[in-house]
Amino acid sequence: MERTLIEETGAGREVRLCGWIHRLRVLKNAAFIVLRDLSGTVQIVASPEQVAGLKLEDVIEVTGLVRAEPRAAGGREVEWRSGRILNRAVSILPFTSASTLENVPTEVQLQHRPLSLRTEAVGEIFRVQAAILELFRAHLRADRFTEIVTSKLVATGTEGGSNLFEVKYFERVAYLAQSPQFYKEHGVAGLERVFETGHVYRAEPHATSRHLTEYCSLDLELGFVESAEPVMELERRLLTAMFTELNRRFGESIRRRSGAFLPELTKAPIWEFPECVERLRLAGITSPEADLTPEGERMLCTIAERELGVPAVFVVGFPLSKRPFYVHPRGENGAAQSFDLLFRGLEITTGGQRLHTREALEASLRSRGLAPGPFEGHLRMFELGMPPHGGLAIGLERLTAQVLGLANVREATLYPRDRVHLAP
């Protein structure tokens, strides 16, 4: 008999179901199993003898007759005819797939990843993450972007050499890419609009709730952009479209977990960096010379929420000197043609316009004390017909965490990597 998915189990039919024992209750004269598969759960009624030896999280196959039962969840239950254990779980588990996980430390969830994924609470995080990937790509494809796949093994870093992981590459040294920045710029010169969803690496020794050494970057880059504004405008539309669909699919969970439905980012303000520093000063928060602190990022979102009803801010006009060498200046006053997007208290995007001539890139490298030589392979690509361009990158794990109101980016990472974690 073909396997039937639980969701497709209709009353009056004989079915073969496969899944995990989600709940198990054995009374004197009857036993009740709640069976779980990828499509849902259903109650199975058996005799105590039939379920002898079964326990929570065992993987079983059950054939039985479906009958209408108004008192059961879903309005039907299955009468056990025969069953088979496909694989056993161990007897002692730190939690089960029916647990809420509220009191289960993230580390214990991680060490039992298959089991934590089977819970509704954690499984949903990664279903939301999969939807974010799907919607990011779909929106960009509809806007004529082409997906690219670029190498993560590189000969030089994009930012000039810090925080790079070294790879022993035959007789040479390679590095893990910190960003697909160079490649997506080359992609613009070829295909005009490109995106990539892939891993990037930062040898970040600090353990914070926001940093990982390996994360998935949602990258896009497009040609014929001559300031940061069109890139911000694209991100507003992109995220608003994605958030609308996420609200439609997961709205109740998002509201329950994060406190609110996802906002329309079209309403997010654009604030100048000095204005942000001043607003923070008035709120009693000191900012470092050319950046915002995590506390500052949270406060700016709180202010935007209070003033405009949207917990998000585009910050523009950062000092150019603290930005990577490929960032385009905005006028002559030392500001960058770039932006950060803060969302629900955390920076989730950096983007902006890039330099597009070889001469400007060389000058920028020199002004930062970097020799152009090691970047020659990159610089010569700018001589082949490079349009003015810009782009952005969104951290997938950060975005997932902010969408669901998770306190730590590790909760939105199947297998987080940091100084401590290299397994599982």
Add this chain to the structure above:
Amino acid sequence: MERTLIEETGAGREVRLCGWIHRLRVLKNAAFIVLRDLSGTVQIVASPEQVAGLKLEDVIEVTGLVRAEPRAAGGREVEWRSGRILNRAVSILPFTSASTLENVPTEVQLQHRPLSLRTEAVGEIFRVQAAILELFRAHLRADRFTEIVTSKLVATGTEGGSNLFEVKYFERVAYLAQSPQFYKEHGVAGLERVFETGHVYRAEPHATSRHLTEYCSLDLELGFVESAEPVMELERRLLTAMFTELNRRFGESIRRRSGAFLPELTKAPIWEFPECVERLRLAGITSPEADLTPEGERMLCTIAERELGVPAVFVVGFPLSKRPFYVHPRGENGAAQSFDLLFRGLEITTGGQRLHTREALEASLRSRGLAPGPFEGHLRMFELGMPPHGGLAIGLERLTAQVLGLANVREATLYPRDRVHLAP
């Protein structure tokens, strides 16, 4: 004025176009530019003075009036009003975006990747590749698979330690993942059906037309599978659906480049390994003990094409001893519950059923002379409720190459990595 994409340029309108100079012809009294953007090309008519100093591949902005012109491609041309150079290309280029590239070595194309991407011949390879990624994911999502993102930095290899790239990971050694095999199996125990599209790494010192040290693996794994057959059946449906859509979008190119439209893989035969060896022997080809040679793979596809009209073969019943430790045996005679899919002469998939109990995995490791100890972090995941399962992996670059009839997998890789290539 807003920029208009070339494809959306309608007669009678004043437009601002941005793009690359694809062709340039200067006569005594008139000049003709074919301008190219991501949407297409259009002819611009100007005076020789207006185009003075312009050259092929320069990036320009042109405003002008669109008028109907039956003799021009697309039935319209643009009368130059004003123009602006956005960025210049260098004067001497090894080829241009109008080149067919037939006589341009792959290495030269690679060294000028932005320019080669701008040609129709190479640009299309990567548009097809993007479509393969899109269709693979869309088909699986519709079949209730969840996309996962798993770490490529691991503490141990999936196959027991050979061909691994070492990474200096703070005070420790990490390795680049050869496959998401372990993680997708864990994913099955959590989400039942998972897929991933991401990079994998093999420190493969040999330079062949089929091998890269970094490639993109289209991976899937699903629960409640108790032989290789359902996995093959899934791949038949998956690839047939993908090929149908690729034929619809790119059919003429595929036929022109590879010699035929993509076939219906539902017709591909399933042949036993010993039967393949015997067929090859009759064709004068000797096979090694437990594998097929590249020549053998090509011949088997030729035979299948001749006998059944489809240049593809599922090969089953490989000797278990030469397969990785996680492969499930088929009965007691030393054969594996696994398969390879040969397509147009090249292996593009390995898949099958996996072992799903800790005991069987430990025994398999030991039988291969491997100690279970280093795999403890993986093995204990099998105690948390692991269904019988199977899956497969398709090499994206190989599939792209076979779809388009490319001779070398490097042609289907934006930035190929091998012993020689670490840049660009």
